[in-house]
Amino acid sequence: MNTEPSLGQRLLRRKPIEQFLAESRSREGDGLRRNISLFQLTMFGVGATIGTGIFFVLAEQVPVAGPAVLVSFLIAGFAAALTALCYAEMSSMIPVAGSSYSYAYATLGEGLAFLVAACLVMEYGVSAAAVAVGWSEYLHNLLLITTGLELPRALLHAPLVAEGYSLHFGGDGLINLPAAVLVFLCCILLMRGSKESARANAIMVIVKLGVLALFIALAMTAYDGQNLTPFAPHGFAGISAAAGSIFFTFVGLDAVSTAGEEVENPRRNLPRAILMALVIVLTFYLLVALFALGAQPQFMFEGQEAGLAVILQNVTGSAIPSVILSAGAVISVFSVTLVVLYGQTRVLFAMSRDGMLPKIFSRVNPRTKAPAANTVIVATAVAAIAAFMPSAVLWDLTSMGTLIAFTVVSAGVIILRYRRPDAPRGFTVPLFPLLPILSIVSCLYLISSLSSIVFKLTAVWAVLAALLYVTYSSRNSALERGDQAGMDPAE
Template identity: 80%
Template sequence: MSGKPNLGQRLLRRKPIETYVAQTQGQNSELKRSITLFQLTMFGVGATVGTGIFFVLAEQVPVAGPAVLFSFLIAGFAAGLTALCYAEMSSMIPVSGSSYSYAYATLGEGLAFLVAACLVMEYGVSAGAVAVGWSEYLHNLLMTTTGYELPRALLHAPLVAEGYSLKFGGDGLINLPAAVLVFLCCLLLTRGSRESARANAIMVIVKLAVLAFFIIIALTAFKSENLQPFAPHGFSGVSAAAGSIFFTFVGLDAVSTAGEEVENPRRNLPLAIILALVIVVSFYLLVTIAALGAQPQEMFEGQEAGLSVILQNVTGSAIPSVILSAGAVVSVFSVTLVVLYGQTRVLFAMSRDGMLPPIFSRVDPHTLTPTANTIIVCCCVAALAAFLPSAVLWDLTSMGTLVAFTVVSAGVIILRYQRPDAPRGFRVPFFPVLPILSILSCLYLISSLSLIVFKLTAIWAILAGIMYILYSSRHSILEKGSKANEELSR
């Protein structure tokens, strides 16, 4: 490649896998490898269990009825296929950046930047959605224990989704607790990755214990008639719910964003992804069965802090409800923490590649974390959580997650043919059938999302394209790289 490349060449150039690996070895690595296999698995569980199961049933049972169980199974099946693809890719390219880095090595710079934009939407928006759910449980805990009720103006967003647009007319002025949660996570993340991983592992253990507590008590009130009619809205309802529920599997991607900070990444990354998936799907199904059997499906609609309310109704006592609300407040904190962590590491990788300004890859010499990056991300996410309704946030997260998952599965196929001899710590079985099924499953779930999500995603993609043309393509490290690197990246 001689002279300045044109736009088409910039879009298709690729960053060699060897360059990625070299950047993260020995003294070349700017981040510290301090996260163990157990902590990494807890990262995946922490970013997943809680994002949905604590409050998504109130949104999706009215859509699918008790058949929401099949919605979880469909979403879990697609996530499982993709988890295997993530396991192979992460064992080949154990770096920060997740599917952005994988796309850069396989599909070219242009598509990698689009994937990165989807990841930014996925992580930033999902952190906002989780913070909104945390606000509901915090309020429920305060009311149950103290009788004090926060003003609605401080608990709800001012914007609502109507048709294909967002309009003012919500119940409140700002969701203040949601914004406060994001800033608390910011304080912890800026202290260091090891401290964040330890805190998350403790919170995940609390979370799983609380969910087991819910399952045991709710099953004592199980009534089979609550499951009738099983699918009141047919398969279309099941499909729509599956598309929205898929955002709850964002934690699988979050595991791979820690590629540069985990010990023995070629072994531990794929293991953590698979272990996290098994734990997550098991708890999702058990909690959903227990909740559906404990109360009629009509009661789910509009039910804030739903699992807590179910326990109170089942036992007639506020104590189990208080325990679950307290557990949710602690555990959903861990979801926000890990998702924000993932967001900062994607931006870190992009900045190191020249795609974003250098401030996003600037590492604090004492904590070895991208502090400025973390503060910027948390300010933006806090604004989303404070002013946007949760339903829109959840669907936008699903779109970002599904696009990222599709690209990772495609990357596995491409590298199997382009780099068959490259070192892999894990190989997807039944190749190429499983990666193809993963892509088809993700595309199917994308097709079930609402039109407003496609509209907002299109606007975001256009803005990302403008950013790439005006800044990123001209500051990319491949733009300034040696001729040898440019030849390798074709």
């Protein structure tokens, strides 16, 4: 006679690694398709990362940290590098859709896995919305330079503003219409399938890197070391606060691992793509930030929309480089939104396949092999956030979701080294357990630097996620429905 498991048993039950792999193999004919190459996967990581921040974040964070924002990038990059190593090991062990959610399910239990999934959903959804908001600024700047057309502010800005501990109406807009349009354009491309999306993203990333290389070369000609003084006008508190916010710009590292079921030779290519993307991203971040700071006084960054394009126009005295940069940003930031939306749909796909969400999220179009209904639902929700929420809150919320996910992955590496030392690994973190522990400490430190309103909004989101888990997900889980092999705490 089967007895219903208690809430504690449901929270702690784990899904064996072998079950993840067996399910992935059994669905290869009618599920997701493995057709993403190493190069395309690396471009996924770069595409989801460069543009998420560097095109927009300097205007927000230079006023917070001054030129010492360079140190903030290094701190965030150091934490991201430690976590990238942990992601490389976990993704080579469990090369399936779902990223941190799947890793937590195999190591820490169903309850915490669901909480991590909620953070991932917040991370990806909010990140896509934040980038879409920044994209509308560059689109408006491009239209203004090339045609003289100025869109009404009511259609470019959200009606909500963040002040202190609350969100309230009072913004100077009604809706950010271009941001919402961008999200639905990405939705259309994603519904065509992962291979087409990966190919389009790779092209856009190459355009993006070329545009940023042009910026570096031109801004270098106007470099003035005096613009970097005072270097840290707000002290280490400013550096720390900026580092916590900047960390969201490394969300692309997690996006790589969401493609675990659609990449060729995943045990080899997933860790390689993560590490290669990190090196490319950090190099471009530091060079762009350094020469942007050297090209204009720090006080000019505050409130500067489409900042990199404006800097080039001021440096060269010509609109042509600014037009090129704005056009490149409009094209390439599309890739950020595309990959981040892709990542969110794959997390929801994995949760639905495990019974945590309704089956509509794991329903795959038989022709394109894309989760079409899932993609439309995600795009609708993200478009609404982009249209009505202020960007500053969106960026910090993305950092919170990213940091929680990264912390769990690092903890998972430690747990599986002791629990499953014999499991096949395509990559192993060096200096174990020091580097995973440093990764956890770095992430917790950056979490502590985020604003109070972010903690409040995250707490509300976590409560809603817990209610969903208790009332629906825990009772509809695949493990609940009879796969008791996954309930053995010792695996």
